[in-house]
Structure formats: structure tokens, C-alpha cells
Amino acid sequence: xxxxxxxxxxxxxxxxxxxRGGEEYIPLKEIAEAEGISQKYLxxxxxxxxxxxxVDAVHGKGGGYRLNRKPEEYTVGSILKLTEGGxxxxxxxxxxASACSRAECCNALPMWEKLxxxxxxxxxxxxxxxxxxxxx
Amino acid sequence: xxxxxxxxxxxxxxxxxxxRGGEEYIPLKEIAEAEGISQKYLxxxxxxxxxxxxVDAVHGKGGGYRLNRKPEEYTVGSILKLTEGGxxxxxxxxxxASACSRAECCNALPMWEKLxxxxxxxxxxxxxxxxxxxxx
DNA sequence: TCATTACCCATGGAATTACTAGGTAAAACC
DNA sequence: GGTTTTACCTAGTAATTCCATGGGTAATGA
Numbered sequence: 001x002x003x004x005x006x007x008x009x010x011x012x013x014x015x016x017x018x019x020r021g022g023e024e025y026i027p028l029k030e031i032a033e034a035e036g037i038s039q040k041y042l043x044x045x046x047x048x049x050x051x052x053x054x055v056d057a058v059h060g061k062g063g064g065y066r067l068n069r070k071p072e073e074y075t076v077g078s079i080l081k082l083t084e085g086g087x088x089x090x091x092x093x094x095x096x097a098s099a100c101s102r103a104e105c106c107n108a109l110p111m112w113e114k115l116x117x118x119x120x121x122x123x124x125x126x127x128x129x130x131x132x133x134x135x136x
Numbered sequence: 137x138x139x140x141x142x143x144x145x146x147x148x149x150x151x152x153x154x155x156r157g158g159e160e161y162i163p164l165k166e167i168a169e170a171e172g173i174s175q176k177y178l179x180x181x182x183x184x185x186x187x188x189x190x191v192d193a194v195h196g197k198g199g200g201y202r203l204n205r206k207p208e209e210y211t212v213g214s215i216l217k218l219t220e221g222g223x224x225x226x227x228x229x230x231x232x233a234s235a236c237s238r239a240e241c242c243n244a245l246p247m248w249e250k251l252x253x254x255x256x257x258x259x260x261x262x263x264x265x266x267x268x269x270x271x272x
Numbered sequence: 273t274c275a276t277t278a279c280c281c282a283t284g285g286a287a288t289t290a291c292t293a294g295g296t297a298a299a300a301c302c
Numbered sequence: 303g304g305t306t307t308t309a310c311c312t313a314g315t316a317a318t319t320c321c322a323t324g325g326g327t328a329a330t331g332a
Contacts, residue, residue, distance in 0.1 A: 165308085
């Protein structure tokens with residue numbers, strides 16, 4: 001599976017923030033409950049999003065998280081790449097695993113690279129605003 | 137990751153058989169050594185391919201495996217679906233996990249379905265004969 | 273000062289992946 | 303008929319990843 005719960009939760013939360021629209025900060029607890037996601041688990045995801053500058057975070061009462069940009073300025077690809085640490089369909093083409101000794105003669109490699117590009121383009125072509133439109 | 141070593145090995149082995157062309161049966165041991173794959177591990181993969189009728193198997197001396205059809209009659213998709221047990225990018229859309237309580241209101245679901253279709257079409261459009269052409 | 277919030281670090285159970293080990297059954301050769 | 307060569311079957315296992323959980327620290331506002 002190419003996208004785990006981590007990435008899917010991140011997307012859901014981003015859509016959830018977009019749905020609420022406003023400038024106000026929403027505490028983690030509220031989002032976790034609304035979305036039915038483990039609060040502690042979501043914490044680590046929010047920290048990732050926050051460090052990358054995808055969301056703004058404020059401590060203390062009245063604090064929480066909020067979006068940094070407009071929903072149409074977040075691509076699904078950027079969020080998944082961040083939370084999943086990449087989007088490659090096979091380990092052959094992931095950067096860490098540059099160790100495939102057969103890379104030079106592998107006759108499947110061009111296929112994997114083409115697939116990766118296709119998936120990447122697909123996700124880069126969808127924004128949080130697009131996902132929001134799907135909701136009823 | 138969407139495709140594990142199991143599926144990748146299966147593809148390599150099928151290409152390897154196609155490369156040798158002939159009608160003769162090739163023992164597992166020979167293929168495993170030529171491809172540098174664990175013999176025992178490859179065994180389980182070959183059994184899967186054999187049961188599905190992708191390859192012919194013959195016991196005893198002079199036996200082994202060989203392709204059942206022409207290389208251009210095997211799509212990459214059919215091999216991966218068999219060995220990987222499906223090709224879905226997220227668990228949401230896999231058949232076993234029909235349990236997502238949010239399926240009805242999930243605003244990401246159409247995206248996952250579209251992605252699955254795209255990946256499926258991609259792999260169904262490539263055959264073992266195509267992969268063979270890539271080799272130098 | 274205290275409640276409320278985000279942040280940080282370590283741990284753990286469950287599942288999956290990639291093998292490994294050891295035996296059984298069938299076919300060919302002597 | 304016995305031996306070798308092959309495929310087939312069942313089980314186990316080490317390592318990794320996934321999906322959290324637990325407990326504490328730091329910042330902010332009332």
C-alpha cells in the first residue's frame with residue numbers, strides 16, 4: 001500500500017481545517033474527536049505538518065492549529081510526500097535504497113520510474129480545495 | 137510501497153523465462169542462481185504462478201518450469217495482482233477492508249478509486265514482451 | 273499560579289515481509 | 303526397484319513497519 005493511515009489522516013485533518021475556514025485556532029483535541037482519530041497519534045502528525053510550515057501552531061488556551069495558506073494552495077502530493085516520506089511505488093526508485101545492484105540492467109526500472117511520475121503528477125494535480133468540493 | 141519483492145521477483149522470473157524462449161523446462165535452481173534470488177523463497181512464488189496456470193511445471197529429472205503462453209499474452213498487471221494479492225494504493229479500496237465506516241462521506245474516496253483505476257490500467261497496458269524489449 | 277494547549281521521547285503490540293528449514297510426492301534414469 | 307532429481311507442502315522466524323500509547327516538558331492566556 002502506497003498511502004498509510006498517517007497520510008490519510010493528514011489529508012482528512014487538512015480538509016477538516018479547510019472546511020472550518022476561519023482564522024481561529026482549533027485545538028488538537030477537538031479535531032481528533034471530530035474525526036475519530038487517536039489524539040496522541042494525531043499529535044505526531046500535526047507536529048510534522050507544523051514543522052514543515054503547513055499549519056500554524058499556538059500554545060495555551062485559545063491556541064491550537066490553523067491553516068497557513070488557502071486550501072487551493074496545498075496539493076495532495078505535497079502533504080503525502082511530507083507525511084509518508086515519499087510516494088514511490090517500489091523501493092527500487094526510492095532515494096534511500098540506491099543499492100539495487102541490478103539497476104543498470106533491470107528491464108523493469110523504466111516502468112517503475114514511469115509509474116512514479118504518473119502517481120506524482122496525479123497527486124500534484126489535486127488540492128485540498130478539490131477534496132473539499134467532494135463533500136456533501 | 138505498492139509492489140514488494142514477491143511481485144518484482146515474479147516479473148523478473150517471467151522475463152527470464154521469456155528470454156530463454158524455448159519449450160524446454162528449466163529447473164527452479166537454475167533460475168534462482170541466474171537471478172540471484174533465494175531458491176526457497178522463489179519456490180513459493182513459482183508455486184503461486186503454477187497454481188494459477190501461468191507456468192507449466194514438471195517433476196523429476198529434465199523437469200522444471202516453462203511459460204504456458206507467449207510473452208505478449210502476460211500483462212504485468214495480471215502477474216502483480218496474482219502475486220501481490222491485489223494492487224490497491226490504499227486499504228480503503230481493497231476488498232477485504234470493506235469496513236471503513238466513513239466510506240459514504242469520505243471526500244477522498246473518489247480520488248483513491250481514480251488512482252486505483254489509473255494504476256490498474258497502467259499495469260494492464262504492459263506485457264512481459266514489452267519488458268523484454270527493454271533489456272540490452 | 274493554574275489550566276490549557278502544543279511539543280518531545282521512548283515504548284509496545286500487531287501485522288507484514290522476506291526468507292529459512294525440513295519433509296513429501298512425482299517423474300526420470302540406472 | 304532404488305536412487306536421483308525435480309516440484310510441492312507446512313511451519314517457523316528475524317527484521318521491519320505501522321499504529322498507536324504513555325508520560326513528561328515548555329509555552330501561553332486567564
